[in-house]
Amino acid sequence: MAVRLRDITRRQLRALAAIASSGSVTSAAKHLHLTQPAVTLQLRNLQDLxxxxxxxxxxxxxxxxxxxxxxxxxxxxxxxxxADCEATLGIISGKTAGRVSIGAVSTAKYFVPFIIAAFSRAHPRIEVRLSIGNRAEIMQALRDYKLDVAITGRPPPDIEVEKHLIGQNPHVIIASRNHWLAKERGLAAVDLSHETFLTREPGSGTRMLMERLFEQTELAPHIGMEFDSNETIKQSVIADLGIAFLSAHTVATELEDGRLVTLDVAGLPVTRQWFVMRRVDKVLLPPAQEALDFIAREASQYLPRPRLSHD
Known part of the structure; x- marks a missing residue:
């Protein structure tokens, strides 16, 4: 008998379970979406075994x-x-659990945590490792295959990547609300020649974009202190130690509550884009692919919408 039981099929057992539950072949057939003769045949074969x-x-x-x-x-x-086997295979393959390593440039830290939180709610069994750094650090981590996914403003020139646009990234010049140019309109870059700029450190994407702006406008301002933190720059500008060129996403809260203003300078804001990307030659396991797809699809709704002072 034991040898014959090895020939049992799931269809036969499901037919038995359906009849036991409903009390009749007719009801079982409706439940299984089969004909009555088909259910009777499954039951007969099972009894024979x-x-x-x-x-x-x-x-x-x-x-x-x-x-x-x-x-x-x-x-x-x-x-x-x-069911247990399906769950285990899902974990092994990463479809229902696993890890993903995401890197983001420091300017993106004002919205990336909200994206990660939404992803984690949708995929609670996937562990997310988030790294924040300046552009040079994140690009190097991407080169070293340490990241599955990166969120940055400009793809690296030396790595082939798959990138997805997730939104616009406007850059502005900010000042304290008491700054003498705060209420001026139609300023030219030359009007800032005697201002002290507080800047990000070399290697920062914001610093490089600022220097490009200076070159294009032939502005040669006084460079004051350098910081590796947008937060320190914001507080220093609020304290009226100088003005700064930053992503509007980093100062959305301060612009909203009036602690900072944007200067109305011709050519500003300088708008760049936010991308989520991965190395083309890096194999992504299902959790990482799920994270990439989620960010590409959902991230735009989590971007700050700063209100510029001169809007």
């Missing part, structure tokens, strides 16, 4: 015999084992 009657007809319908109860329990164990 068991070599024992599995069902007893009564006035209240069909009920399981002791052998039928044993077979129904076998059905439950098999379905549970298959």
């Amino acid at each position: 068991a070599d024992l009657p599995l069902l007893q007809r009564t006035g209240d319908g069909m009920i399981l015999t002791d052998a039928g109860i044993e077979m129904l329990q076998l059905h439950g164990r098999i379905e549970a084992a298959i």
